[in-house]
Amino acid sequence: MVKLGGSVITDKARYRSFNQESTDRLTREIASSGKQVVLVHGAGSFGHLLAHEHQLQRGYLKDSQRIGVAKVQQDVRDLNREVMLSLDRAGIPATSIPPGACALMEGGLLRKMDLGLFRRYLDLGIMPVTFGDVVLDAQKKFGICSGDQLMYLLAKEFHPKLIVFCADVDGIFTADPNLDRGASLIEKVDRSTLESIPRTSRVTDVTGSIYGKLESMLSLAELGKTTMVINGLAPGRLASALGCAKVKGSMVVGGQA
């Protein structure tokens, strides 16, 4: 299972961890691995911003949010389209499964998704691709379903041998490596790492608050799956990780180290 992420919120500009060139390289690395992969990607920064503007994460507040729901869904589908076209260029038969069209949340938590569909596509040799989206919510009418929530649900169902998060830095750092020259890579991440980092959005892996992200990664690792964060911008790392070779990055380990 591979997640392509994360994006940062910048000055209303569309910022993405991976441009077309690096996305194409990553999809080629997946293709050459020959591995069966479920692919998840984030909503992209523009989707995040627009969602924030319309307060979609709070659920239904007023009718004027409806056009926000539609616009954010369209925006994340546009990003998804770029990933799908890249998979096609890499020769990978893939199908897009937008959570907004098939999932249901409850109070902000992903509760229901037709995973049988994912299974059927996998059995056919067609790669299911899903992504962070605006999703219906049985309590709040709608909400934001993150790529990380999808990763968790999919991992519980499909028991992947390996879970790889492709970031745009080498892994989890003691500080933001883009701002702090003293930042060092944490090769083994566990719950004690989580407790040691200050709860601030300054300390980040360039995907927003690292705290919440690490929480989800630890939950995944605690399912007993090998979970790692690698640099998707470094050519060959994803291919090596999928080939089970040792690769620079952070291993996420369930429980205390």
Add this chain to the structure above:
Amino acid sequence: MVKLGGSVITDKARYRSFNQESTDRLTREIASSGKQVVLVHGAGSFGHLLAHEHQLQRGYLKDSQRIGVAKVQQDVRDLNREVMLSLDRAGIPATSIPPGACALMEGGLLRKMDLGLFRRYLDLGIMPVTFGDVVLDAQKKFGICSGDQLMYLLAKEFHPKLIVFCADVDGIFTADPNLDRGASLIEKVDRSTLESIPRTSRVTDVTGSIYGKLESMLSLAELGKTTMVINGLAPGRLASALGCAKVKGSMVVGGQA
């Protein structure tokens, strides 16, 4: 319930009944009607051609079809994207529900689709939009789900007051009005009309074989719903139909006239 259709198969060119200008006019007509609408559209001619090339309608035959499944799905989503952008320009909050991501067929017949999702979006005031697509099949692994099959399932569930098919001619004719100057509009269409037309693709409403299309329309009418075929290229006709005004076109009537 409105269907925007149909497309003809031409010389590998992408032919569509409605270009951006007419699609924008149609979505504005829907917006100005103030009616709650479920929108269905076809797969477009390019999708049809590609599907035919890979024999997707026959279900799984060989692995090489997988890339065909992916390509046709991408193609119909590209067409759907244009419709969604048009709805956005018309100020209609809408959501795209691709059958390939949420439906299941059985031996070529649409069997399962999460209609609760459509209901929730409708209740929120967000228009559900779906379309002809490559869909998983419990027997044949995959197949083609037509917009007409979707219309039937949705009509059975949602009991719409009105079902409108937007064609690119005035309705159902005694012959192809683009080829035969003697062709006349059939204002009331019933099972006897079906029996009277020769089973040939020459006699068409410019949407391929009219025979199969008429069959589906009659099934819809036999659910007891007012079903009509109008010319989507004629400005104001969809708006009039949605406003329950008398409009030029063909009424489809269940049972013998």
